[in-house]
Amino acid sequence: MITFESVSKTYPGGTQALENLDLDIATGSFTVLVGPSGCGKTTSMRMINRMATPTSGRVLVNGQDVAEIRPVSLRLGIGYVLQNGGLFPHRTVIDNIATVQRLLGLDKKAARAKAYEALERVGLNASLAKRFPAQLSGGQQQRVGVARALAADPPILLMDEPFSAVDPIVREELQQEVRRLQAEIKKTIVLVTHDIDEALLLGDKIAVMAPGGTLQQYATPHEILTRPANGFVGSMVSKDRGFRALSFSTLDEFSSTALPPRGADGRISMAAVAPGWMLDLDPEARTALWINEAGTTFPAATMVRRGDSVRSALDAVLASPVSAALLLDANDVPGAYITLEDLAPHLRPSPVAGA
Amino acid sequence: MNWLLANPDRVRELTVEHLYLSIIPVVAGLIIALALGLVFGNRRRARNIITTAASAVFTIPSLALFVVLPSILGTQILDPVNVLVALSMYSAALLVRTVFDALDAVPAQVLSAAEAIGYSPARRRLLVDLPLAIAPLAAGLRVAAVTNVSLVSVGAVIGIGGLGQLFTSGYQRDYPDQILAGIIMILLLAFVLDRLIAVAGRVMTPWLHVSLKIVAPAGTEPATGNPASAASQSGGGK
Structure with a gap:
């Protein structure tokens, strides 16, 4: 002291x-x-x-x-x-x-x-x-x-x-x-x-x-x-x-959307959030790529975990080319995604503890 | 040159005498100057008095000092102690300013760090200030040593002057070859002493002579979680 x-x-x-x-x-x-x-x-x-x-x-x-x-x-x-x-x-x-x-x-x-x-x-x-x-x-x-x-x-x-x-x-x-x-x-x-x-x-x-x-x-x-x-x-x-x-403020209770099943080519269609975009997921290599219609790839660099701060989750969503961030499950495998709509209820000032 | 080669024993004898008459005063002068510098370096008034006194000492002609000292010290006029004391005074006078300047040049931030982590003032002076002052000190010491080598020869006028005696005797006998021998040997001596101090100064300041190129491989990366570097870490600890 x-x-x-x-x-x-x-x-x-x-x-x-x-x-x-x-x-x-x-x-x-x-x-x-x-x-x-x-x-x-x-x-x-x-x-x-x-x-x-x-x-x-x-x-x-x-x-x-x-x-x-x-x-x-x-x-x-x-x-x-x-x-x-x-x-x-x-x-x-x-x-x-x-x-x-x-x-x-x-x-x-x-x-x-x-x-x-x-x-x-x-x-x-x-x-x-x-x-x-x-x-x-x-x-x-x-x-x-x-x-x-x-x-x-x-x-x-x-x-x-x-x-x-x-x-x-x-x-x-x-x-x-x-x-x-x-x-x-x-x-x-x-x-x-x-x-x-x-x-x-x-x-x-x-x-x-x-x-x-x-x-x-x-x-x-x-x-x-x-x-x-x-x-x-x-x-x-x-x-x-x-x-x-x-x-x-940490992200504990929030909504998310499960990733759709893989298509015939092994890719996941992200049409629900961004028409024409696909997701190429390799859980073994722990890599994830966003792919647009032209075939250009964008690595999904930032992903979200339960318990992350709202700030870093928002940042991950904003940084994603499809405005959706992959959500890692307990085994660190992406199984769902979150969008701005999922975060919206959390985007308000959190009360000061004890105030 | 003939005289020099023909009288190796005499030359050796005079060189040894010259050497000790030059080295002892430089060492004594350095010790006095360091003590004054380390004790009074931070006190402005004392410093002013010391530097003024040092300048005054240095203006006294050496021959006058050789002659006056016996009556002050109670020594015989032909006692080598007179020369040793006189030259020590000159060396101290010459070096004390160097010591002050060298200690002043130590970066203030380093000294403040030393104080903040728990050095006592005396310990800091000896273990931080002093080592960091070595390089400029060595430069000043070289000047003092060379000055001394030449001043010793003045002692020959009162019979104690090492190689300087070749000047007096060569002059009296009108024998230039002997004078030349003295000049050659004194130059050689001055050169050797100068180089020795320069080399010693270098050896004592290894941190000033390291390659500043930051070599990347084995150390720039944080070692955490990397088995290869963890292995080299335990090895390096021995």
Whole structure:
């Protein structure tokens, strides 16, 4: 549990970085601090490991005021991931990862053994271990940064704009990786970003902050999308807000149409949804092709499963050339399809839990 | 050249003397400069005082220093310690600025990362700042070493100057061949020391000399769920 108790920070000269912040971060939760530059999000996060000091108020970690803990021992118990990885250029990948354990007093061999585990956990191959950071791609460096923060198995992980320096494709990959990791390791993660989409994707809870260091809203992504507390939060999430809110309702009870039987040529006629279109289904090879009258084929790339979000189901329907998405059964075999008509009853804002 | 080839023993003796008169002060100067740099590098006032003092030291003519030092140190006028101390002072003065600059050049982001993950200030200085400063330090050390090799010969005027004694005696005896021998040997010595430091600097900074081409095959792909890479992973862990 991390608690901010009326924390303010004023820089000499009078600039207000943080104004009276009260925040409870639950153990094991993924909390994202989001806002434009100058909103105090990074300063707040750096107060957790005493890289920044409040002008007034207290920051508590598990009930203890961090001001009473020696900075070095506090920091050794908190993983820290920086933009660009913040790796040591003069150490190999494996020694970078082993750093914290070495500082904790582990001998080189034991620290490296732990480091290899961490390297694997972030999805990197051990053949990279002896390289220097300059020999890695940006995405790999960032993974090494995460591995270094995780190697000593700290209960808290702080991430300072960890994905802002990599290209969009790698960023998405890393975001998914961090989600997967968090499901596995259940750390208390605090992540700082200026990207509201990243916040909505990763956070269990999101703290939206405005310039001057004022907290605007602290809530779940769903609530932030469906019930922004004020105009500032509303304008941050305005783009595709309604569509994105569909991410939070799952498709459990809905109508669908069974696929018609195969014709003589082994193909399934989709005339019911799109005249002239056929479906070529190969359950063995797990491939499905839409075929139009001219014989042109379109792979059915996205299919729907029971329990998917309404958003991804809608996306699958819209992406299909016949405006129908194949529905996978419990054995992952397409047995039916859904159309816009099937989804229509679900295309309404879902109520906020507890509201 | 004739004198050089005809007197190998004398040349060897003077070269060894010259070598230790040049190397000991550089090492001593480096230690002093590093200590000053690591301790005072972050304190602006102390830094200003040190750099000003260093410039002042460097303006003292070497011959004057050789002559004045005995009365300060209580040594004999012909004691090699005088030369060693004087040259150590020059080396330290020359190197301290290099040390400050080299430490300043370490990327701030790396230092901030070190602090954030739990380095104490002293540990960080030694294990992060210092190694990352090696390359510019080696460059400065090469200048100091070569400067020293040439300064040692001035000591010959007071009778302690290694190969410099070939200059004084060659001049007194009007024997240019001996002077030429001194010049050749000093140049050779300076060149060898310079190369040695350059090579040592390279060896100590392997991360600056790796191929930056990102070679794809065995590592760029996430290893999860791939039996082939999982196998290579356990192998690489040894």
